[in-house]
Amino acid sequence: xxxxxxxxxxxxxxxxxxxxxxxxxxxxxxxxxxxxxxxxxxxxxxxxxxxxxxxxxxxxxxxxxxxxxxxxxxxxxxxxxxxxxxxxxxxxxxxxxxxxxxxxxxxxxxxxxxxxxxxxxxxxxxxxxxxxxxxxxxxxxxxxxxxxxxxxxxxxxxxxxxxxxxxxxxxxxxxxxxxxxxxxxxxxxxxxxxxxxxxxxxxxxxxxxxxxxxxxxxxxxxxxxxxxxxxxxxxxxxxxxxxxxxxxxxxxxxxxxxxxxxxxxxxxxxxxxxxxxxxxxxxxxxxxxxxxxxxxxx
Amino acid sequence: xxxxxxxxxxxxxxxxxxxxxxxxxxxxxxxxxxxxxxxxxxxxxxxxxxxxxxxxxxxxxxxxxxxxxxxxxxxxxxxxxxxxxxxxxxxxxxxxxxxxxxxxxxxxxxxxxxxxxxxxxxxxxxxxxxxxxxxxxxxxxxxxxxxxxxxxxxxxxxxxxxxxxxxxxxxxxxxxxxxxxxxxxxxxxxxxxxxxxxxxxxxxxxxxxxxxxxxxxxxxxxxxxxxxxxxxxxxxxxxxxxxxxxxxxxxxxxxxxxxxxxxxxxxxxxxxxxxxxxxxxxxxxxxxxxxx
Numbered sequence: 359x360x361x362x363x364x365x366x367x368x369x370x371x372x373x374x375x376x377x378x379x380x381x382x383x384x385x386x387x388x389x390x391x392x393x394x395x396x397x398x399x400x401x402x403x404x405x406x407x408x409x410x411x412x413x414x415x416x417x418x419x420x421x422x423x424x425x426x427x428x429x430x431x432x433x434x435x436x437x438x439x440x441x442x443x444x445x446x447x448x449x450x451x452x453x454x455x456x457x458x459x460x461x462x463x464x465x466x467x468x469x470x471x472x473x474x475x476x477x478x479x480x481x482x483x484x485x486x487x488x489x490x491x492x493x494x495x496x497x498x499x500x501x502x503x504x505x506x507x508x509x510x511x512x513x514x515x516x517x518x519x520x521x522x523x524x525x526x527x528x529x530x531x532x533x534x535x536x537x538x539x540x541x542x543x544x545x546x547x548x549x550x551x552x553x554x555x556x557x558x559x560x561x562x563x564x565x566x567x568x569x570x571x572x573x574x575x576x577x578x579x580x581x582x583x584x585x586x587x588x589x590x591x592x593x594x595x596x597x598x599x600x601x602x603x604x605x606x607x608x609x610x611x612x613x614x615x616x617x618x619x620x621x622x623x624x625x626x627x628x629x630x631x632x633x634x635x636x637x638x639x640x641x642x643x644x645x646x647x648x649x650x651x652x653x654x655x656x
Numbered sequence: 657x658x659x660x661x662x663x664x665x666x667x668x669x670x671x672x673x674x675x676x677x678x679x680x681x682x683x684x685x686x687x688x689x690x691x692x693x694x695x696x697x698x699x700x701x702x703x704x705x706x707x708x709x710x711x712x713x714x715x716x717x718x719x720x721x722x723x724x725x726x727x728x729x730x731x732x733x734x735x736x737x738x739x740x741x742x743x744x745x746x747x748x749x750x751x752x753x754x755x756x757x758x759x760x761x762x763x764x765x766x767x768x769x770x771x772x773x774x775x776x777x778x779x780x781x782x783x784x785x786x787x788x789x790x791x792x793x794x795x796x797x798x799x800x801x802x803x804x805x806x807x808x809x810x811x812x813x814x815x816x817x818x819x820x821x822x823x824x825x826x827x828x829x830x831x832x833x834x835x836x837x838x839x840x841x842x843x844x845x846x847x848x849x850x851x852x853x854x855x856x857x858x859x860x861x862x863x864x865x866x867x868x869x870x871x872x873x874x875x876x877x878x879x880x881x882x883x884x885x886x887x888x889x890x891x892x893x894x895x896x897x898x899x900x901x902x903x904x905x906x907x908x909x910x911x912x913x914x915x916x917x918x919x920x921x922x923x924x925x926x927x928x929x930x931x932x933x934x935x936x937x938x939x940x941x942x943x944x945x946x947x948x
Contacts, residue, residue: 372750372754376771379772383778383782385789385790386785389789399799400799444672447673450668450669451665455665461673464673464680467680470931471684471928472885472905474888474905475924475928476683478687482690482917482921483683483686519679520679576777583779584781586781586891590909600779603785607784616789622782627774
C-alpha cells in the first residue's frame with residue numbers, strides 16, 4: 359500500500375488537479391458580476407448584476423432565450439429516447455442474440471469515430487434526401503413540395519439523430535455495467551411467485567435499476583445540452599445554445615458572455631443536483647421498503 | 657422456448673439498432689461514397705473519381721523535403737494528439753491512483769470521484785472561455801508575472817496558441833483517462849499488492865510490475881477516447897487557437913462551409929482510416945468488452 363509521504367504528495371497533486379478543474383470556472387463566475395464599467399479581465403470594477411441584465415435584454419442579433427429553450431427541449435427529447443432505447447437494448451443484451459456482437463461493435467464505433475465525420479455524414483444524408491424529395495416532387499408535380507418544401511434538416515431530425523449517436527452508446531454501456539452486477543435471483547424469485555415477464559420486469563427489475571436509469575437520464579440530458587461537435591454541421595437553420603455560444607466567443611467582447619456562461623453552468627449544476635437527489639431518494643425509499651423485519655406484519 | 661419468446665431480444669434491440677443504422681451506418685457509407693463524387697460551386701455530382709484524394713495532398717510529393725499544407729496540418733494535429741495523450745495519461749493515472757489507493761473510506765471515495773466528474777457534465781465551450789480571463793494579455797497570469805517583475809511586456813503565447821489549445825485539451829479530457837483507469841484499479845485484488853510488499857518489492861517496483869500491467873485495459877480505453885477526440889477536433893483548436901491553428905477536423909469543417917462535400921468526405925475518410933489504425937493497434941493489447 360502507498361506509503362505516508364506518497365499519500366501526502368498525491369493528496370497535494372489531487373488538490374491541485376481539482377483547483378485546475380474548477381479554478382477557471384470560478385473566475386468566470388466571479389467576473390460575470392463585474393461592474394458596468396468593468397472589462398473581460400480582473401480587476402473587478404465594482405460589483406453588479408449589470409451583465410445579467412444585458413443578457414436578459416438580448417445580445418444583438420442572437421436570440422439567446424430562444425436558443426436556450428431549444429437546447430432544453432432537445433436535451434429532454436434526447437434524454438427520454440436515450441433512457442428508453444438504452445434500457446430496451448440493455449435488456450436485449452443480457453443474453454447473446456444473433457447480431458448482438460455486431461451491434462456492440464457499432465456502439466463502440468459510434469463513440470470513437472471522430473464527431474466531425476458523423477456530423478458530415480448526417481449532413482450529407484439529409485442533403486441528398488432533400489434533393490431526392492425535390493426531384494420527386496417536381497417529377498410528379500406535387501404542389502406542396504415544389505412550393506413550400508425546403509429541407510428535412512432540423513433540430514429534431516438530423517440534429518437529434520447526430521446527438522443520439524453520442525448519447526445512446528453511453529446509455530448502453532451504463533446498462534451493461536448495471537446488468538453485469540445485477541443479481542438474477544430476484545427475477546427468479548418473482549417468477550417463482552408466479553409473476554409473468556412484464557410483471558417481473560416492472561415489480562422486480564425496474565425498481566432495482568431505477569437509480570442507474572436516473573444516471574442514464576443525466577448523461578442523456580447533459581451530453582445533449584452541451585453537445586457541439588456532432589450537431590454542428592447537422593442542426594439545420596436554428597442553432598442550439600452551445601453553437602450560439604461558440605459563435606459569440608469571437609464577437610462578444612464584454613462580460614455578458616461570462617454571465618451567460620454562469621447561467622448555463624448553473625443549469626448544468628441544477629440538473630446534476632436533481633439527478634443525484636432523485637437517485638438518492640429512490641435508493642432510500644427502497645431501503646425503507648425492502649424489509650419488513652420488526653414491523654410486526656403477519 | 658416459444659417463437660414469441662425468441663423474438664423478444666430482437667424487438668427490444670430493434671429501435672436502438674434502427675437509430676444507428678439511420679444516423680450512423682448510412683451516413684458513414686455516404687461519406688465514403690461521396691468522397692468519390694465530383695462537385696461544382698453549387699452542387700455535388702455522382703461520379704467515380706479519385707481527384708478528391710489526390711487534391712487533399714496536392715503538391716505534397718513534389719515539394720518534398722519542404723512540407724505542404726496538408727502534411728504540416730497532419731503533423732500539427734499529431735503533435736496535439738501526442739502531447740494531450742501523454743499529459744492526460746500521467747495526470748489521469750496519478751489522480752486515479754490517489755482515489756483508488758490512498759482513500760480508504762468508500763463514501764469519501766465516491767464523493768471525490770463525483771467532484772472529478774461534475775465538470776464533465778457542464779459545457780465545454782464555457783470551460784474553454786473560462787481560460788480567457790486567466791491567460792489573456794491582461795489576464796491574471798500576465799498581471800502576476802508583471803507585478804513580480806518577471807516580465808515587463810505581457811507574455812503573448814499564453815492564449816490563442818498551441819499552449820492554450822493543449823491546456824484546454826488536458827483540462828477537458830483528463831477525466832476520460834481517470835474513469836477507466838480508476839475502474840481498472842478498483843478491480844485489483846488488494847492481496848496482490850500485499851503479496852508484492854511481502855515479497856520485498858519497493859513502491860516503484862509494485863507500481864511498475866504489478867499495478868501498471870493490471871491497469872493496461874483502463875489505460876487503453878482512456879487512450880482511445882482521448883486520441884480519437886483530439887484527432888478529429890476542430891472546436892477546441894478553433895476557440896483556443898484563435899481560429900489561427902490548422903487541424904484535420906478544421907479542414908473538413910472549412911470545406912463543408914464552402915459546400916465542397918466530396919472533398920470534405922475524402923478528408924473524412926483519411927481521418928477515419930488514421931483513427932482506426934491507432935485503435936486497432938490499441939485493441940490488439942486489450943479486450944475492451946471484458947472490462948465493463
